[in-house]
Amino acid sequence: xxxxxxxxxxxxxxxxxxxxxxxxxxxxxxxxxxxxxxxxxxxxxxxxxxxxxxxxxxxxxxxxxxxxxxxxxxxxxxxxxxxxxxxxxxxxxxxxxxxxxxxxxxxxxxxxxxxxxxxxxxxxxxxxxxxx
Amino acid sequence: xxxxxxxxxxxxxxxxxxxxxxxxxxxxxxxxxxxxxxxxxxxxxxxxxxxxxxxxxxxxxxxxxxxxxxxxxxxxxxxxxxxxxxxxxxxxxxxxxxxxxxxxxxxxxxxxxxxxxxxxxxxxxxxxxxxxxxxxxxxxxxxx
Numbered sequence: 001x002x003x004x005x006x007x008x009x010x011x012x013x014x015x016x017x018x019x020x021x022x023x024x025x026x027x028x029x030x031x032x033x034x035x036x037x038x039x040x041x042x043x044x045x046x047x048x049x050x051x052x053x054x055x056x057x058x059x060x061x062x063x064x065x066x067x068x069x070x071x072x073x074x075x076x077x078x079x080x081x082x083x084x085x086x087x088x089x090x091x092x093x094x095x096x097x098x099x100x101x102x103x104x105x106x107x108x109x110x111x112x113x114x115x116x117x118x119x120x121x122x123x124x125x126x127x128x129x130x131x132x
Numbered sequence: 133x134x135x136x137x138x139x140x141x142x143x144x145x146x147x148x149x150x151x152x153x154x155x156x157x158x159x160x161x162x163x164x165x166x167x168x169x170x171x172x173x174x175x176x177x178x179x180x181x182x183x184x185x186x187x188x189x190x191x192x193x194x195x196x197x198x199x200x201x202x203x204x205x206x207x208x209x210x211x212x213x214x215x216x217x218x219x220x221x222x223x224x225x226x227x228x229x230x231x232x233x234x235x236x237x238x239x240x241x242x243x244x245x246x247x248x249x250x251x252x253x254x255x256x257x258x259x260x261x262x263x264x265x266x267x268x269x270x271x272x273x274x275x276x
Contacts, residue, residue: 019269026265027138027190030258031183034145034202036251037152038181081191094254105261112268119272 010059012118013071014052015111021048021078022108028084029101032092042088043097048078135269137190138262140200144184145255148205152179152248155207156241163236167214169226174234175209176241210235 008016028044035041051074059067077083124130159176167173184204212235220229 023135023265024191026258026261027141028187030138030141030145030255030262031187031190031202033251033254033258034141034148035181035183036145036254037149037179037247038183038203041183044187079191081188084187086187094250098254098257101258101261105264108265109268112271115272 008068010056010064010067010071012115013068014056015115015118017048017052017055017071017075017078019108019111019115020075021046021052021083022104022111024078024084025104026101026108029097029104032097033094033101036092036094036097038092041092042086043090043092044084044086046078046084048074048083051077051083135262135266137200139259141190141202142255142259142262144201144203145258146252148179148181148203149248149252149255151205151207152181153245153252155179156244156248159236159241160238162234163238163241165234166222166224167232167234168224169232173214173232174236175212175214176234176236177207178210179205180208181205 025046025048028046032043035043055067055071055074058070062070155177162174162176165174181203184201190200190202214232215235216230217233218229219225219231222231224231226232
């Protein structure tokens with residue numbers, strides 16, 4: 001990551017956080033679906049969008065370094081399960097989980113595409129060649 | 133992000149639903165069995181699924197090497213008295229002419245089969261989603 005650090009911007013770090021969180025959301029949905037017929041099982045949710053939106057909003061008033069630092073700590077929070085909620089009352093609804101699952105995969109793919117474009121910009125900057 | 137965790141989670145879900153289906157099949161196969169007087173007829177079995185561990189153990193920060201499984205399913209007999217049917221000519225009839233029949237509710241077994249099939253499908257979809265995401269992740273940086 002050290003070489004890529006010099007290439008990391010607020011935008012790419014935001015995408016990294018979102019990718020991690022979406023992958024985690026996919027795992028939570030898998031766990032919910034695996035327990036679809038379990039007795040006394042509440043379902044898990046992860047809500048990271050608001051926290052990420054706050055970071056992006058506050059990036060206007062902070063230096064990029066500060067925003068990068070707080071994005072890094074948000075990433076740490078996510079991987080330690082800080083934004084995961086377990087609702088004991090809500091039973092698993094397969095249809096709702098499938099909708100969330102599809103949404104998660106599509107958003108993940110969209111972010112990867114965006115990251116690819118970002119990478120091609122960086123490649124263009126390094127090589128100096130403009131490829132169509 | 134460890135995609136194999138996601139596969140392990142869904143695999144435990146698949147195993148649980150398969151067990152549910154097998155148990156329902158066993159119940160249906162024994163639906164019409166009777167028992168000689170003094171012996172106990174077939175008791176229908178029920179799969180009881182319960183969440184194995186809190187999600188925290190699936191998080192990247194958790195380094196404990198526990199076997200990953202999101203759900204454990206155990207087979208337990210249903211606590212129900214046998215169905216007594218009056219049929220004096222039956223070889224298994226007792227002195228009062230009643231035959232002890234297995235207490236299998238075919239209707240609810242069919243519903244269990246449907247539910248298990250749907251849940252099995254849902255787990256397959258979750259596996260496919262994890263696969264798609266893992267394959268996409270390999271594409272990072274290969275943008276044109």
